[in-house]
Amino acid sequence: MGRISDRFAALETRGRKAFVAYVMAGDPDYEGSLALMKGLPKAGVDVVELGLPFTDPMADGPTIQEAGRRALDGGQTLARTLEMVRAFREEDTETPVVLMGYYNPIYSRGVTRFLGEAAEAGIDGLIVVDLPPEEDDELCIPAKGHGIDFIRLATPTTDAERLPRVLENTSGFVYYVSITGITGSAEAQAAEVGPEVARIREAGGLPVVVGFGIRTPEAAAEMAGVSDGCVVGSAIVAEHATGKPLDEVLDFVAALARGVHGD
Numbered sequence: 001m002g003r004i005s006d007r008f009a010a011l012e013t014r015g016r017k018a019f020v021a022y023v024m025a026g027d028p029d030y031e032g033s034l035a036l037m038k039g040l041p042k043a044g045v046d047v048v049e050l051g052l053p054f055t056d057p058m059a060d061g062p063t064i065q066e067a068g069r070r071a072l073d074g075g076q077t078l079a080r081t082l083e084m085v086r087a088f089r090e091e092d093t094e095t096p097v098v099l100m101g102y103y104n105p106i107y108s109r110g111v112t113r114f115l116g117e118a119a120e121a122g123i124d125g126l127i128v129v130d131l132p133p134e135e136d137d138e139l140c141i142p143a144k145g146h147g148i149d150f151i152r153l154a155t156p157t158t159d160a161e162r163l164p165r166v167l168e169n170t171s172g173f174v175y176y177v178s179i180t181g182i183t184g185s186a187e188a189q190a191a192e193v194g195p196e197v198a199r200i201r202e203a204g205g206l207p208v209v210v211g212f213g214i215r216t217p218e219a220a221a222e223m224a225g226v227s228d229g230c231v232v233g234s235a236i237v238a239e240h241a242t243g244k245p246l247d248e249v250l251d252f253v254a255a256l257a258r259g260v261h262g263d
């Protein structure tokens with residue numbers, strides 16, 4: 001078992017749901033994003049989802065697109081993102097870190113080189129939005145050989161015929177995209193999401209975490225009530241982008257965590 005499985009097992013023992021927080025590496029700069037990342041576990045975050053900035057995103061809404069642009073303008077690269085994870089691991093060896101992004105930067109670096117560096121840096125899972133299950137030999141299978149979970153997205157359009165293929169090599173957890181559209185574009189509805197989560201959990205036997213369209217502690221609490229946890233990304237990225245002091249941003253994250261955990 002890796003850090004992701006260990007974390008979900010520990011949460012289940014305590015009767016708690018998982019709070020996954022997304023932040024963009026390098027936004028607005030390396031130091032600021034690293035400070036935010038380091039503060040997340042103390043604010044109640046169970047899994048850190050670290051965005052890898054890319055010039056041509058497909059699933060990201062305006063908030064995260066702008067964060068990626070700021071990061072790239074500030075010189076953030078895949079190498080510097082791995083540096084961030086190493087720096088985070090100097091203080092925290094327990095919180096799972098999932099890298100979310102697109103395949104091009106990984107392909108450019110070289111899959112074998114990237115996976116060796118990612119495992120050494122302390123990355124526990126990958127979400128690569130533009131690699132479908134048909135391309136599992138490209139990155140998914142090699143990643144698992146390095147002890148890195150490959151986390152797959154399921155969506156409202158993933159039907160009963162497609163779902164087994166999506167789940168075949170998925171590990172760690174399943175990320176259920178609660179809306180049809182881009183991040184931050186609509187509000188997720190727990191009543192609609194609950195049956196889908198149950199269907200996916202039964203089919204795959206993995207925890208199902210819900211993301212997209214969750215912006216408030218109240219919405220996070222509702223979504224956690226019908227799933228194994230939830231992801232908040234755009235709302236945190238937007239809060240950080242205001243330039244507020246770090247402690248105020250982390251207070252916002254802590255309020256979301258309390259919603260998910262039922263505190």
